[in-house]
Amino acid sequence: xxxxxxxxxxxxxxxxxxxxxxxxxxxxxxxxxxxxxxxxxxxxxxxxxxxxxxxxxxxxxxxxxxxxxxxxxxxxxxxxxxxxxxxxxxxxxxxxxxxxxxxxxxxxxxxxxxxxxxxxxxxxxxxxxxxxxxxxxxxxxxxxxxxxxxxxxxxxxxxxxxxxxxxxxxxxxxxxxxx
Amino acid sequence: xxxxxxxxxxxxxxxxxxxxxxxxxxxxxxxxxxxxxxxxxxxxxxxxxxxxxxxxxxxxxxxxxxxxxxxxxxxxxxxxxxxxxxxxxxxxxxxxxxxxx
Numbered sequence: 001x002x003x004x005x006x007x008x009x010x011x012x013x014x015x016x017x018x019x020x021x022x023x024x025x026x027x028x029x030x031x032x033x034x035x036x037x038x039x040x041x042x043x044x045x046x047x048x049x050x051x052x053x054x055x056x057x058x059x060x061x062x063x064x065x066x067x068x069x070x071x072x073x074x075x076x077x078x079x080x081x082x083x084x085x086x087x088x089x090x091x092x093x094x095x096x097x098x099x100x101x102x103x104x105x106x107x108x109x110x111x112x113x114x115x116x117x118x119x120x121x122x123x124x125x126x127x128x129x130x131x132x133x134x135x136x137x138x139x140x141x142x143x144x145x146x147x148x149x150x151x152x153x154x155x156x157x158x159x160x161x162x163x164x165x166x167x168x169x170x171x172x173x174x175x176x177x178x179x
Numbered sequence: 180x181x182x183x184x185x186x187x188x189x190x191x192x193x194x195x196x197x198x199x200x201x202x203x204x205x206x207x208x209x210x211x212x213x214x215x216x217x218x219x220x221x222x223x224x225x226x227x228x229x230x231x232x233x234x235x236x237x238x239x240x241x242x243x244x245x246x247x248x249x250x251x252x253x254x255x256x257x258x259x260x261x262x263x264x265x266x267x268x269x270x271x272x273x274x275x276x277x278x279x280x
Contacts, residue, residue, distance in 0.1 A: 022201040022204065031213065037220065044187065048230075050231070053227060060246055076209070091203075091204065095200050110192065128239045158255055163261075
């Protein structure tokens with residue numbers, strides 16, 4: 001029963017955070033709403049015995065990604081309110097209908113298939129400690145792990161390249177437009 | 180009454196729909212990125228719930244890889260956004276329509 005109460009509270013916080021993120025006019029409020037959703041995700045991971053992933057979730061998302069988002073928001077300008085004029089007619093209404101339909105379809109399709117596992121036969125519960133997770137990552141999934149290393153390196157190099165060469169190209173292109 | 184995997188899957192589906200609505204509805208590129216992050220997170224929740232149900236550690240491994248991809252994606256995306264903002268001084272995707280066919 002305690003688990004149900006906790007789930008309902010956390011789910012309410014996650015949904016409220018997600019709705020605030022989508023509906024807030026100020027991007028800082030959107031970031032705070034996303035932060036609430038991320039933290040409750042980490043709590044769900046703890047409830048699902050994925051302790052290491054919960055810690056990584058807080059470190060990576062609340063620590064790194066949200067800091068990056070807030071940094072860019074402050075850099076681009078907080079006080080700019082988004083104009084509410086719709087360039088596509090009825091965009092907001094159509095979006096809400098499409099999103100509701102998507103949610104209903106996902107839930108209906110998901111309820112048609114029921115995954116079954118070996119927990120029903122009494123295997124011990126899996127607890128996602130660092131040991132079990134790293135056994136899988138560095139044992140079975142080493143190639144996938146190494147490819148994420150390449151991915152992160154390429155992303156870092158690409159970001160630096162964008163920051164270095166992006167600013168240099170601006171005056172050249174604009175002078176061509178002026179001529 | 181206990182919390183079954185279906186509760187987590189339903190919550191993840193709802194969060195995914197909210198994220199999809201954010202991508203479709205918002206015109207601020209930053210908030211669109213945040214909506215994509217929310218969608219990736221809800222998929223992570225389904226991975227971990229399914230892994231917990233099946234007794235497999237692979238669900239958590241998949242969630243970790245999704246986190247890596249999300250971190251790389253948000254780094255590149257925000258760098259592109261800052262590069263665009265230097266030229267155009269806007270983050271509104273409606274005003275960035277030079278490539279429209």
